[in-house]
Amino acid sequence: MIVVGIDGSQGAARALRFAAEEASLRDTDLRMVAVWNIPAAYYAGEGLAPTMPIERFEESMRAVGERQAAEILAAYPDLTTELIIVSGRPRKRSSRTRSARTCWWSARAASAGSAA
Numbered sequence: 001m002i003v004v005g006i007d008g009s010q011g012a013a014r015a016l017r018f019a020a021e022e023a024s025l026r027d028t029d030l031r032m033v034a035v036w037n038i039p040a041a042y043y044a045g046e047g048l049a050p051t052m053p054i055e056r057f058e059e060s061m062r063a064v065g066e067r068q069a070a071e072i073l074a075a076y077p078d079l080t081t082e083l084i085i086v087s088g089r090p091r092k093r094s095s096r097t098r099s100a101r102t103c104w105w106s107a108r109a110a111s112a113g114s115a116a
Contacts, residue, residue, distance in 0.1 A: 003031045008064035016072045020079060029080045030073075034065035036087055061085055 004019035006012040016032065023030040036057045052060075062085045069083055 001029045036061035
C-alpha cells in the first residue's frame, strides 16, 4: 500500500500524482490521508474565534480531499483507493497511518523532489 497526505495544495497534488503512478506501477492500493485540525484561535476567545462550527472543519477537509482525489485519480481508473479524513496534527497522524510495508509521500517530499 502507498499512503499520501493531501490537503488541496499544489504540493499535495504533485505528491498524489506521484503516489498514484507508483501505486499503479507496483499494482498496489493507494491510501490518501487528509488531516484537519481546529485552529488555536478557535479556543482563544470570542474576538479571534472563527464563526464556523467544529463539524465544518472535517466537512471542509473531506470536500477538499474528495475534489483533489477526483481531479487526479481520473487518470487511474483501475487503482484501488481509500480516502481517510482524520483530526489532529498531520505529522503525528501520518506516522500512525504507516506500516512496515507502506511507502509514504507527502506534499513536502514532492515539492523537494520537483526542485531538483
